[in-house]
Amino acid sequence: MPGIAIAITVLIAALSAWVGARLLAGGAWGRQPGVDESRRNLRKVHSNPTPRVGGIAVAVGLIWGLLADGAWQGQMALGVLLLVCIAPGLLWGLIEDLSRRGAVLARLAFTAISAALGFFLLDARITGVELPVLDRLLAISAFSFALTVVAVAGVASSINMIDGLNGLSGFTTLLAALGLALVAWTVNDAFVFTAACAVAASMAGFVLVNFPRGRIFLGDGGAYFVGLVLALLSLMLVQRNTEVSAWFPLVLLAYPVWETLFTMFRRWRHGVSPLRPDALHLHTLVFHRVVRWKRRGATASDTTRRNSTASLALWWIPAVCFALAATFWDRTGALQLAALGFILAYGFLYRRIARFGVPRWLVIRVRLGQALAGPASAGSKIIFVNRFFFPDLSATSQLLTELTLDLAERAEVHVVTSRLKYDDPAARLPARAQYRGVTIHRVWTAAFGRFGLRGRAVDYLTFYLTCAVRLMSLVRSGDVVVIKTDPPLLSIVAAPIVxxxxARLVNWLQDIFPEVVGAVGIRLFSGRLGRLVQRLRDWSLASAEVNVVLGDTMREVLRRRGIAERQLCVIANWADGAALRPSAPEQNVLRGEWRLSHRFVVAYSGNMGRVHEYETILGAAELLRASSRIAFVFIGSGVRMRELKAEARRRELDLTFMDYQPRESLAQSLGAADVHLVSLRPQAEGLVVPSKFYGVAAVGRPVIYVGDPDGEIGSVVRRFNCGVAVRNGDRQGLAEAIRHLAASP
Incomplete structure (x- = not known):
């Protein structure tokens, strides 16, 4: 899959859809067919007459994208067959859009024709769902054909059903296309990958015009078109790649599919035809009951703002489906549990909202004229966002706690964080709390563990979603929102809401992601995906009033990425000088408790993550094995701390490992050492600055920095003569430095 071909496909599809949508939205549609007027339909939640022919723009974008891809990669035949299969559903949808009349049976018939064509021409069929009873039935060709037609036509109708708010169906299908592209890329399915990229690009071009102002709607034609494409590509991906679970597309599209099935069941249960329209869909309930405001005096512009806000309030649902499907795409059991969990969660949420029991965390109160824009109010507040906060003991939590406590003396301060503790994965903190004037909002997040990449990805994604929902209800015009970098890329999620x-956005960067993961050898964000993430990250930084970085090298990295100099501010991390003071080793209580009173203690304190290195330290410990007076003590945790423990055990080295110490014992813990080790991989220089250095400096202990002597910490150590800098891999030099300090403390 040549990168140039993919780039051209995406660019052509996105530009074609965007230009087409702009042209269609700007025409004199008020006097022509294809205009949707809110008074004509009880389900509509907009005010102005709006063209509903956005499907034309999306179709044009996809067609041009597929043709460009076929010309470059020789896949023209498959692309043409895909378009032929979709044509009946698209054409009937456009007829409905232009005539403003819809015949349900005709709609189902034309989408069924598209599904049947896909079954025979593309081999897009359901042959197994990993459920024994159904699998035996699916071995019968007629049953497989019937289920395939019903499923594909159902997906097309389901996209149409959620097309009620600005950006809702667009965002949902955009994420679904990205999910297909991600898995197709993983299994090296070139056609599905490029076709899904073209769909995602076309929807992105359309959404830029559709959201947030609602200048054009996707319409029936667009909904059927996109739904059919996604359904057929999903079946092709599963059929052509046996490692992809048949449940992957079901979870990926769980929101529109279950919305449709639940709606039909709800109507049938109340004695109403399942095909009869109503205004009781989840998105219409959210519009009327979750996004609350005073109706009197509302203008058309206010209705549009409310519409878009309701859509934003629902974006987390398809995002959760995307995260689960993309993470467990090859694990049927996990996907089945995810599908069941989604159904239960959807039922709970719908029941609460339908009975006016809207969960408080979901309520969004929109003040007219000030909800999405307007002057700052007198009651502006400062809102910090980070995954960990007091009483957690991680470095980012301690820094944030100290800053917020100081600010709370002269401003209204809020912190949005998780209910987890970094040092105690089993702990669950209260959802809401007050601590010395700081209001703490703790949101739910998954806790699969920080030592596995997949589990950590799910933890991050769930925090993004629940945090976004909280910010939508908390942030007001004029507020200052400070976004930290745990979890990474949090600014991308928060920037649109802020x-x-x-409100005003400030990014406080503890590291530069995704470059930092590439520096430690993780290839997840290499190539096209990495460049896309970098561009989104750069956009979120460029949207901020200021970006706080930890050193000159970090500032230079971002300046080279195009972030303006005026938006970059260097503020190094710090330590609490009142709580951490120099003291003599013989006065330290912990040295006695740890039986280290008569030894020279070399300590590493804090997290040992992927950016830190222990190989040089372990090599020096081997060289000093015979020096019984020298003791190596490691305090803290982290993924590489576990590796270090295992390697020390294998080499039979006498190293001491301690858990994180309570915050009130931090001065004693840091003061228990005669010298502290701080390490950083050379590839990560300029992308992260070890914050543990500042606490060590505060207690007056020398530092041996294992890293680039000319880097951020190495330069400080040399400039202020507060220790020694040793290059990575120089275990002999590190051992000599420790011997020298032990001989002349």
């Missing part, structure tokens, strides 16, 4: 609310 800007939409008319």
């Amino acid at each position: 800007l939409l609310r008319g």
Whole structure:
């Protein structure tokens, strides 16, 4: 899959859809067919007449994208067959859009024709769902054909069903296309990958016009078109790649599919035809009951803002489906549990909202004229966002706690964080709390563990989603929102909400992601995906009033990425000088408790993550094995701390490992050492700055820095003569430095 071909496909599809949508939205559609007027339909939640022919723009974008891809990669035949299969559903949808009349049976018939064509021409069929009874039935060709037609036509109708708010169906299908592209890329399915990229690009071009102002709607034609494409590509991906679970597309599209099935069941249960329209869909309930405001005096512009805000409030649902499907795409059991969990969660949420029991965390109160824009109010507040906060003992938590406590003396301060503790994965903190004037909002997040990449990805994604929901209800015009970098890329999620609310954005960067993961050898964000993430990250930084970085090298990295100098501010991390003071080793209580009173203690304190290195330290410990007076003590945790423990055990080295110490014992813990080790891989220089250095400096202990002597910490150590810098891999030099300090403390 040549990168140039993919780039051209995506660019052509996105530009074609965007230009087409702009042209269609700007025409004199008020006097022509294809205009949707809110008074004509009880399900509509907009005010102005709006063209509903966005499907034309999306179709044009996809067609041009597929043709460009076929010309470059020789896949023209498959692309043409895909378009032929979709044509009946698209054409009937456009007829409905232009005539403003819809015949349900005709709609189902034309989408069924598209599904049947896909079954025979593309081999897009359901042959197994990993459920024994159904699998035996699916071995019968007629049953497989019937189920395939019903499923594909159902997906097309389901996209149409959620097309009620600005950006809702667009965002849902965009994520679904990205999920297909991600898995197709993983299994090296070139056609599905490029076709899914073209769909995602076309939807992105359309969404830029559709959201947030609602200048054009996707319409029936667009909904059927996109739904059919996604359904057929999903079946092709599963059919052509046996490692992809048949449940992957079901979880990926769980929101529109279950919305449709639940709606039909709900109507049938109340004695109403399942095909009869109503205004009781989840998105219409959210519009009327979750996004609350005073109706009197509302203008058309206010209705549009409310519409877009309701859509934003629902984006987390398809995002959760995307995260689960993309993470467990090859694990049927996990996907089945995810599908069941989604159904239960959907039922709970719908029941609460339908009975006016809207969960408080979900309520969004929109003040007219100030919800999405407007002047700052007198009651502006400062909102910090980070995954960990007091009483957690991680470095980012301690820094944030110290800063917020100081600010709370002269401003209203809020912190949005998780209910987890970094040092105690089993702990669950209260959802809401007050601590010395700081209001703490703790949101739910998964806790699969920080030592596995997949589990950590799910933890991050769930925090993104629940945090976004909380920010939508908390942020007001004029607020200052400070975003930290745990979890990474949090600014991408927060920036649209902050800007939409008319607040001011500040990014406080502890590291530069995704470059930092590439520096430690993780290839997840290499190539096209990495470049896309970098561009989104850069956009979120460029949207901020200021970006706080930890050193000159970090500032230079971002400046080279195009971030303006005026938006970059260097503020190094710090330590609490009142709580951490120099003291003599013989006065330290912990040295006695740890039986280290008469030994020279070399300590490593804090997290040992992937950016830190222990190989040089372990090599020096081997060289000093015979020096019984020298003791190596490691305090803290982290993924590489576990590796270090295992390697020390294998080499039979006498190293001491301690858990994180309570915050009130931090001065004693840091003061228990005669010298502290701070390490950083050379590839990570300029992308992260070890914050543990500042606490060590505060207690007056020398530092041996294992890393680039000319880097951020190495330069400080040399400039202020507070220790020694040793290059990575120089275990002999590190051992000599320790011997020298032990001989002349």
